[in-house]
Amino acid sequence: MTVDKLQGVMQDSAPLALSIDGVTKRYDSGFTLEDVTFDLPAGYIMGLIGPNGAGKSTLIKLILNMIRRDAGSISVLGMDNIRSEEATKEQLGIVFDTHYFIEAWTVRKAGQAMAPMYPTWNQQAFDSYLRRFGLDERKKVKELSRGMQMKLMLAVALSHDAKLLILDEPTSGLDVLGRDELMDILHEYIEDGAHSVLFSTHITDDLEHAADFITYITGGRLYYSGPKDEFEDSFRLVKGGPEQFELLQGRALGTHHYATGFDALVSVSAAENLRDGNAHLAIEPVSIDDIIRLTNIKENSR
């Protein structure tokens, strides 16, 4: 989908799968997830990214009402996630980075234990996902690899017609084939326009393949939420020798200095000014990894 179309979706009053408004969470440890606001339109996949400790899992726990928020509101498919907690949870499919089953359960028992929790449980769908994922019904949860445990959670999440799938680091236990397979399944899942996905990840390749939107959090604050392509198109990477750094005149949003020069992240407009000023700097497109790396670098200036 093109950036223009995605921007249109965000501006339209398209139905929202998820709406996060001014959400704040303070931990005693001193970390605060501060005033986070963004929407996920229904029918799309959003990647939630940020470095370790950025607040991604905290945000997911807040959406699931597993921890208490200090301010703001969250609505899932138009329902307040606290006032309509039960109805909200029926519409959510959850895949965590570690499984939530009892280790001694077999795969079959895990399905039987989950089924009564969802009025819309579809046993045929569950059985067919087990076959598709190569999950042996007789195997115990503790005998499954991490990737297979993730697939079991996914089979549960997809078998009760959840409208919003939330996945916390789903690809961390998967090899390249498993990751591609998961991304294919997510695409199939949203195809009808009524289903949506929010997934957190450290693996930016996953975003390239799957995400329509990106929400980037760092240090508990929202840095960007919007179409994926626009995220990369908003910045440029400027490279130069040590003596050229002063040409940037404070326009760097993040800089990595080497013995032989520097890499700096600048806005597109700053990059255009540098080009117009004939600064003889190398100006290149950025990857999502460059943006995360340079906006989190400790040594930001000289």
Ligand SMILES: Nc1ncnc2c1ncn2[C@@H]1O[C@H](COP(=O)(O)OP(=O)(O)OP(=O)(O)O)[C@@H](O)[C@H]1O
């Ligand atoms: N229950 C808690 N009490 C106090 N501090 C917490 C608690 N849970 C998380 N934190 C702190 O909140 C910050 C954000 O943690 P969170 O797990 O949300 O980050 P994350 O972006 O998911 O990181 P990662 O990518 O490493 O999983 C961290 O500094 C963490 O130590």
